[in-house]
Structures are given as structure tokens and as C-alpha cells.
Amino acid sequence: MHLDIRDRLNACLKKLNIEFSKTLELEIPKNESFGDLSTPLAMDLAKILKKPPKQIAESIVSNIEKDIFESIDIAGAGFINFRLKRNFILSKLTSLLEKGDDFFILDIGKGRKVQIEFVSANPTGPLHLGHGRGAAVGQALANILKESGYDVSTEYYINDAGRQVELLGMSVYIALQRLGGKDIKMPDECYKGEYINELAKELYQIYGNELINKDFDEINGIIIDFSYKKILNEIQTDLKDFGVIFDKWISERKLYHTGEVQSSIIKLKEKGYIYEKDGALWFRSTVFGDEKDRVVVKSDGSYTYFASDIAYHKNKIERGFDELINIWGADHHGYIKRVMSAVQALGIDSSQIKILLIQMVNLLRDGMPVQMSKRAGTFVTLRELMDEIGVDTTKFIFLTRRHDSHLEFDVEIAKKQSQENPVFYVQYAHARINSIFEKANTECKNIDFALFNDHEIRLIKKILLYPMIFEFAVLMREPHRITFYLQDIAGEFHSYYHKYRVINEDKALTETRLCLCKALMLVLKHGLRMLGVKAPEKM
RNA sequence: GCGCCUGUAGCUCAGUCGGAUAGAGCAACUGCCUUCUAAGCAGUGGGUCAGGGGUUCGAAUCCCUUCAGGCGCGCCA
Incomplete structure (x- = not known):
């Protein structure tokens, strides 16, 4: 319906030799008595043409094709109000x-290639509420873009390298030691929660005492791989049950194996964005407005997470997408500038990448907020919520707010029918x-x-x-x-x-x-x- | 301390990159089931758009500032 009006408006502008490249805005009038649809077009054009809005509106009204209209009025500061013929409706x-x-x-x-990367939770623990919200938004976004002529590809980036999975392995190792009767305390930085013990038990069933009597350094590979793969598997199951399908799962490790991390830094170096200081390699993100430069290679020679993320974005760009959408938790907002800087340094227009932040979810039970702490292992998982409330309700509620806005998730209301x-x-x-x-x-x-x-x-x-x-x-x-x-x-x-x-x-x-x-x-x-x-x- | 986000009805939130008299749901109160599902409907009340300045034909929306809340400020990810 609105498209028919827009077509006639565009034709009219052409006839009047007026350039207007934006998507022509139509809106539902505040008051029904104003008409079925209206446009502030004349007021927008007033600024460009430097003519009074009413005069422009009159010119549009007298030149527009009126076949589908019952009436067209000019009102307020220059609104054009359309009332459609009953027959047309x-x-x-x-x-x-x-x-x-x-x-x-x-x-x-029009077939533009869009890639949406979302969830991408570290495979170090189950998905929680925030991931669920990101999953719901990402999938819905993929759905609507697909339906409107975009060539959409969805992707989950697996952080299976680096410190976090190592910590996971360490946590499981310690749980395993405790299982074997050793009296070791779980360090603060380690992951807690029952799933760590479960992983240890499973390893014990497979390997018996074999792993317990060895140093972590000797067997960390076995433990880390077993643990993160198991968790990743559960994440995949949870997402599938939540109705979220990814076209591609891409591994951070792979970016190291293919040499992409190394080569992307070399590329930045060639462009003069990399320098050495205090034994580390730094990326000049301040050139692009970041508050400080960022380390990509630490003084011990290892890469930072940022380094592989640069490689990941380079990888995405090289795959020829017209637009990249990253959906992140709001707690990552401090990371935006440096990624945008890197993307620009790699030579793509910053308008081609969009980062959507998903705000926090607060869970209410009996009207009281449920305190969640990942460290203490007291967080509500997406799985628990899905099982308690149902997939449809959970998804829908996640989509009842702007992604930017905090979401209060009241369990009691969600369960009410x-x-x-x-x-x-x-x-x-x-x-x-x-x-x-x-x-x-x-x-x-x-x-x-x-x-x-x-x-x-x-x-x-x-x-x-x-x-x-x-x-x-x-x-x-x-x-x-x-x-x-x-x-x-x-x-x-x-x-x-x-x-x-x-x-x-x-x-x-x-x-x-x-x-x-x-x-x-x-x-x-x-x-x-x-x-x-x-x-x-x-x- | 610096940066980002948020502040709209008692509560939870919409509000078109500046537009017409600021909206919805819930809660509260009053009614409606012998008729297609009462998991529903009809009606009533409810506002200094956090406060203050500014920009202009016009501001909840943009700028400055104050206040309140959230988050982030590692050679962690």
C-alpha cells in the first residue's frame, strides 16, 4: 500500500525535476482523521530547495497521479496527507x-551479500540469557533480511584458542585432581559450576587415573580439546533447539593454522599501522580515533585476542560481503573502536560494518532480580529458560525490546498464559x-x-x-x-x-x-x- | 578519573537519523461467557518526556551542562 504511494511520489518528483535519493518516508498519521498515510517530504525538500514547505507540497499535490486517492490534503507545517480510495484498498x-x-x-x-555474526560465545561454558537474546535477535534479523532480498549468511565465531579455553582446561584438570582425592583449591580465575565437574567425571571414566597423575602441561591438549568440544556440542544443541541455525561455524584456531593471523599483521605493518614498543607489537588504532593503541603481539611473542579478531574481520572482508553485521553483548562496547579501526586500516569503509549491541537481560523471579555471576557459576542458562518457559515465549520476549534497551525478563509473567x-x-x-x-x-x-x-x-x-x-x-x-x-x-x-x-x-x-x-x-x-x-x- | 549506553504514566516499554494534540501493555477501578476459544472484550483514571540552558518555523528526538542508573576502561577473551 505504502509502495503504491511512494511510486507516485517518486514519479511526481521526477516530473518536477527534483532530486531525492533517500528512501521516501511515509508514516502513519498520529490522528486518523488526517488520513491513511502521510509524508513529511515537503518539509524535507524545503531545506534543500529553500522554498516554503507548503508551496512545495502544493506543487506535489497538483502534479501527482491521483488514481488511487480519495483525497490529498496539505496540513500542519507541510504534511501531505493521503486518503486512499476504498476500491484501491x-x-x-x-x-x-x-x-x-x-x-x-x-x-x-537486491542480492547484496550480508553476513551476520552473532552469539559467538566462548566454548567455556553453557549459553546464558544474554546469548539467548543475541541469538533471537540475530536469527530474526537474518530472517527479515533474507525475506527482503539480501543474500544472508549467518556465522558463529568459535574462540577455541587462547587463554579462555586454556583456563577451561585448567579448571577441568583441577576438578579431576579433586575427583582423585587431591586437596586442591579451585583458583579464583577458573571456571566454576557443575558442568566443570561433569566434564572431569567424563574424562575420569575414559582415562581413569591416567590423567590425574600427570602435570597439566603434559596433558593440557587432551583436556582442553575434550572439554571445549563437549561444550561446543552442547551450545550447538541448545541453539538448534532454540531454532537458531548458523550457516557457518568458524574456528579461531584455524585462523592461526592457515597463517591468516600472521599475514593480517604483516599487511597492517606494510601499511604502517604497526610499531614496536616495550618488546610488543602495537596497532595504531589512535589514528582512527581509538583512545589508545592496542597490542597485537605480546612481548612473549604470543598473539592477543585482538590479533585474531583482526584476522577474522579481514577474512570476512575478503569473502566479499557488502555488509557485515556483528551482534555483541553490550559489555563489549569498549571493543568497538579498536575493531572499527582495524577494519578501516584494512581498507574497507566503516559504513559497511555495523555493530549491534545487545543490552543486558535482567531475570526476575517472584518480582526479585536473580543475581548472576559467571565466576561463581550461578547464572541462568538459556537451556534452563527454554525448558521452563518454552522456546516461543523466550524468543518473543527477547524481541519485545529494542536491542539497545535493557530487558527485564519476568519469569512469572512469561509463564502466565x-x-x-x-x-x-x-x-x-x-x-x-x-x-x-x-x-x-x-x-x-x-x-x-x-x-x-x-x-x-x-x-x-x-x-x-x-x-x-x-x-x-x-x-x-x-x-x-x-x-x-x-x-x-x-x-x-x-x-x-x-x-x-x-x-x-x-x-x-x-x-x-x-x-x-x-x-x-x-x-x-x-x-x-x-x-x-x-x-x-x-x- | 575517562569513555559508551540509558533516563518517557505507579510498573515494563514503543515513539520514523527534528514534525501534527506524546502512545501501548500491565497494574487499579467498573462491566461482559446458553452464540465462531473468556488464553478474550468494552469502559475509566493516569505525564514538568530526569532537571536546567541552547540551536529553529518546530525538540522526547540535535548540542552543552547537572543529576541518577548500567557497562567498559589488561601485553585477558
Whole structure:
């Protein structure tokens, strides 16, 4: 619907010889009496053309093709308000019913290659809530970008090298020693939690006392590999059960084995961004606005995590993506500048990489925040939450906030099956419609537009607005906009459902209303699919 | 101390890179099940957009500043 208006606006601008390269903005007016859709275009153009907005608006209004409009008004400081013809709205409805899911296909991406890297949790422990939120957002983002014409590739970067996995190995080694009766304290920096003991037990079952009597240095390889692979396996299972699929899992170790870490530093060195100080090699990130330069090779000759991350980004860039999206936990925000610096030093435009920060999740139980500490091993895992609350609810709630905003996750509300729980509210609308179709002895056919009342026309307009919401979610890379829309439209439907009977004595009216239901069902199903949430037929 | 993020109704949060009279859900209160699922609906009240300055036709949105909260400031990852 909005695209039809935009097309006419663009054609009109062309006719008037006005250049406007941005995506033309259409919005839902604050007040319904203003019209169906409006645009602040004239006010934007006023700045460029240095003419009064009303004058521009008038010129647009008199030159635009008016076939689909009931009326076009200029209001306020220069808004152009459009009211669509009833016939046009109904033709769009017909089109939606005919095309089904194809109606929602947009070609914004035009095949541009986008890579989304997300979760990428260290394989040193189970996934927790924050990872879950990142997983839900990343997958939803992948879904909507795919659906809108991007060539999307999702990826998980496995930090299977370096200090953290070594610490994991050490932790399991010590647990193993304790299992063998040795009285050793678990050092502070080590990982705790029951899963460490489990890993030790499993190793004991395989190797018996063999490992216990050896020094860590002799057997660290065995322990580290066994442990991180086991954990990675569980992470993969958890993500799969959470409905998150990665196209590619890439290993940090591999970047060392292929020499990419080394070569990327050489490349930076050639460009003059590397220097030596205090026996270490530093990257000049301050050139790009970082607050200090960063070490890439330590004085003991080993690489920092940053070094392999540079190699990873170089690797991504060389794979020819047009856009890279990194989804990180908000606690990594201090890391953004140096990665952006490295990426720029490697020669790509910083606008090609976007880093989305996922804010913290606070878990509430009985109205009280649950304290989480990774060190103490007292954190709530994604697995626990999935098992307790269900995959759909968990995902949906993760998507009810802007990624940038703190999320309060109330377990009690999530478990409630009522209006307080937004997922059920939306799913229930879908199930209700499905149930109507089961009860009806007929289907959506012989649609008679004359039978729609004003309430229904309003609802149809709202349904047809979905592509605009979807487009905006894509352009802004913000899946939560779909979540909000779905709650909104579900509410409209529940209200409609109570006021009017779909199945009634009048066959023509019944069939016409079934078409409205069908259209809404298509939208609900599509929206939920984008979020990765099921649209149940029965509840 | 420095940097980043946040501050919108009692609570949880939307709000289009500056636009029209700032919205929703929950909670509170009042009603609605012999009719397609009450996991639902209808109605009522609720605001100094943290405070203060500035920028302009116009600010919740941009700039400065104060306050409050979160996070980050390793040759850790």
C-alpha cells in the first residue's frame, strides 16, 4: 500500500525535476482523521530547495497521479496527507489473498551479500540469557533480511584458542585432581559450576587415573580439546533447539593454522599501522580515533585476542560481503573502536560494518532480580529458560525490546498464559482465526466488498500496513518493530472478533468476512515466522 | 578519573537519523461467557518526556551542562 504511494511520489518528483535519493518516508498519521498515510517530504525538500514547505507540497499535490486517492490534503507545517480510495484498498486485499506469502516479498537487498555474526560465545561454558537474546535477535534479523532480498549468511565465531579455553582446561584438570582425592583449591580465575565437574567425571571414566597423575602441561591438549568440544556440542544443541541455525561455524584456531593471523599483521605493518614498543607489537588504532593503541603481539611473542579478531574481520572482508553485521553483548562496547579501526586500516569503509549491541537481560523471579555471576557459576542458562518457559515465549520476549534497551525478563509473567504474556496474545489471535475456519462450512470466496463496514475497512488498512512495518524493520535492522505490530494487530482482531460474528446466517457476509480473517492470518503467520515463533493452529 | 549506553504514566516499554494534540501493555477501578476459544472484550483514571540552558518555523528526538542508573576502561577473551 505504502509502495503504491511512494511510486507516485517518486514519479511526481521526477516530473518536477527534483532530486531525492533517500528512501521516501511515509508514516502513519498520529490522528486518523488526517488520513491513511502521510509524508513529511515537503518539509524535507524545503531545506534543500529553500522554498516554503507548503508551496512545495502544493506543487506535489497538483502534479501527482491521483488514481488511487480519495483525497490529498496539505496540513500542519507541510504534511501531505493521503486518503486512499476504498476500491484501491480492496484491490490490495485481493492481491494479498491471491499472492499469499509472495505479497510480502520485498526487494530492498537486491542480492547484496550480508553476513551476520552473532552469539559467538566462548566454548567455556553453557549459553546464558544474554546469548539467548543475541541469538533471537540475530536469527530474526537474518530472517527479515533474507525475506527482503539480501543474500544472508549467518556465522558463529568459535574462540577455541587462547587463554579462555586454556583456563577451561585448567579448571577441568583441577576438578579431576579433586575427583582423585587431591586437596586442591579451585583458583579464583577458573571456571566454576557443575558442568566443570561433569566434564572431569567424563574424562575420569575414559582415562581413569591416567590423567590425574600427570602435570597439566603434559596433558593440557587432551583436556582442553575434550572439554571445549563437549561444550561446543552442547551450545550447538541448545541453539538448534532454540531454532537458531548458523550457516557457518568458524574456528579461531584455524585462523592461526592457515597463517591468516600472521599475514593480517604483516599487511597492517606494510601499511604502517604497526610499531614496536616495550618488546610488543602495537596497532595504531589512535589514528582512527581509538583512545589508545592496542597490542597485537605480546612481548612473549604470543598473539592477543585482538590479533585474531583482526584476522577474522579481514577474512570476512575478503569473502566479499557488502555488509557485515556483528551482534555483541553490550559489555563489549569498549571493543568497538579498536575493531572499527582495524577494519578501516584494512581498507574497507566503516559504513559497511555495523555493530549491534545487545543490552543486558535482567531475570526476575517472584518480582526479585536473580543475581548472576559467571565466576561463581550461578547464572541462568538459556537451556534452563527454554525448558521452563518454552522456546516461543523466550524468543518473543527477547524481541519485545529494542536491542539497545535493557530487558527485564519476568519469569512469572512469561509463564502466565494470559494477556500479560504477549506471545500468547498474538498466537491466540492466529489460533482463533484457524478455529473459525474449522467451524465454518465455507471458506474465503466470492468476496463482496460492499459488505465491509467501516470497522472492517479500518482493520483491512491496518493489515495492509504490515509491509511498511516490515520494510522499516529491515531498513533499520530492528526486528522488534514486527513484534510491536503483531501485538497491535492481534489486539485489533480480538476486538473485532467480539463485536462481529464471522460465521453467520448470511452466506455472502460469512465468506467475505472469512477473507478478512484469511488476510490477517497471512500477516500473523508471516510476522511470527520472521521472529522465529510458531503460529499454532490450536491453543 | 575517562569513555559508551540509558533516563518517557505507579510498573515494563514503543515513539520514523527534528514534525501534527506524546502512545501501548500491565497494574487499579467498573462491566461482559446458553452464540465462531473468556488464553478474550468494552469502559475509566493516569505525564514538568530526569532537571536546567541552547540551536529553529518546530525538540522526547540535535548540542552543552547537572543529576541518577548500567557497562567498559589488561601485553585477558
